[in-house]
Amino acid sequence: MKFFIDTANLAEIREAQDLGVLDGVTTNPSLMAKEGITGKDNVMRHYKQICDIVEGDVSAEVIGTTFDEMISEGEELAELDEKIVVKVPMIKDGVKAIKYFSEKGIRTNCTLIFSAGQALLAAKAGATYVSPFVGRLDDVSTDGVALIEQIVMIYRNYGYTTEVLAASIRHPMHIIQCAEVGADVMTGPLSAITALLNHPLTDIGLAKFLADHKKASSK
Numbered sequence: 473m474k475f476f477i478d479t480a481n482l483a484e485i486r487e488a489q490d491l492g493v494l495d496g497v498t499t500n501p502s503l504m505a506k507e508g509i510t511g512k513d514n515v516m517r518h519y520k521q522i523c524d525i526v527e528g529d530v531s532a533e534v535i536g537t538t539f540d541e542m543i544s545e546g547e548e549l550a551e552l553d554e555k556i557v558v559k560v561p562m563i564k565d566g567v568k569a570i571k572y573f574s575e576k577g578i579r580t581n582c583t584l585i586f587s588a589g590q591a592l593l594a595a596k597a598g599a600t601y602v603s604p605f606v607g608r609l610d611d612v613s614t615d616g617v618a619l620i621e622q623i624v625m626i627y628r629n630y631g632y633t634t635e636v637l638a639a640s641i642r643h644p645m646h647i648i649q650c651a652e653v654g655a656d657v658m659t660g661p662l663s664a665i666t667a668l669l670n671h672p673l674t675d676i677g678l679a680k681f682l683a684d685h686k687k688a689s690s691k
């Protein structure tokens with residue numbers, strides 16, 4: 473399972489990269505706004521900085537919602553760095569744009585996926601990644617992990633190469649459940665990734681090992 477971090481915060485991206493388990497980064501307009509990154513030049517510079525930190529794919533989302541706008545923005549983003557994956561919303565012009573990018577060899581991440589039908593359309597259009605939002609489905613009393621399982625099954629049935637990127641991950645159990653049902657990738661906050669480290673028996677066990685070692689060494 474690939475681990476992506478879902479943030480535009482450079483310090484968090486560096487910390488995840490330093491941990492040695494990071495496979496990429498996903499961003500969205502809300503995450504960029506949270507870091508105060510506005511204006512085209514600043515946005516492009518920020519994406520470049522992210523690409524310079526990580527070794528894997530970096531999803532950068534288009535703001536335009538018409539085919540022409542998405543093509544023009546997406547081509548510019550793709551030229552910025554070979555790590556860039558153009559993130560496109562699941563709307564009619566978005567599907568057309570994904571098809572266009574796929575034919576031009578530009579990689580895409582189809583975002584705001586909330587149903588299996590949307591995921592099927594994105595795969596048919598040639599998306600590199602599809603991003604179903606697990607946490608936001610859970611927020612409205614709908615099983616987000618069940619959607620991941622459904623999409624994984626559909627893609628396997630037909631051999632689609634589109635990778636299932638479980639997005640809107642909120643906590644470590646989401647990561648584990650998405651791994652169980654075969655998500656190719658998960659993207660979540662640093663807190664969800666580092667929470668995987670924790671187990672009280674590990675802490676208790678380590679404290680005992682060190683205490684026993686200290687006792688024996690002082691004899």
Ligand code: G3P
Nearest residue numbers: 478500607608639640641
């Ligand atoms: O980047 C898309 C998705 O991961 C957003 O997550 O937590 O805002 O629902 P969240």
